[in-house]
Amino acid sequence: MGVSIWQLLIILAIIIVLFGTKKLRNIGGDLGAAIKNFRSSMQEGEKETNIAPTIDDKGRVIEGQVTEKETSNTKEQNKV
Known part of the structure; x- marks a missing residue:
């Protein structure tokens, strides 16, 4: 139940009759350019x-101080 070469040729002939060779050539050129x-x-x-990615492969170092943030768990441990 596949499409044979003869069916494709008949479809191609119908398309050529409907659109004409000049318009098909323009469409082909536009498609090729696209x-x-x-x-x-x-x-x-x-x-x-x-x-x-080749701009900076080493990475960046951010200078600053690290401070410890006191959380509720830390406060409870200090009380005990």
Whole structure:
């Protein structure tokens, strides 16, 4: 029950009759340009993601003082 080559050719002939070869050529060109732009955009996006992590690989140190926060459990332990 698959689609044979003859059925595809009949469908193609009907499409050519309905739209004409000039319009189909324009649609094909537009589709090709869209695919080309999509691929170039994907490559640019990959280049940007590869550049970003190499800015600072060492990490950052935040200088400051650490103070202990007294919680309710700590207060109860001090009372006992």
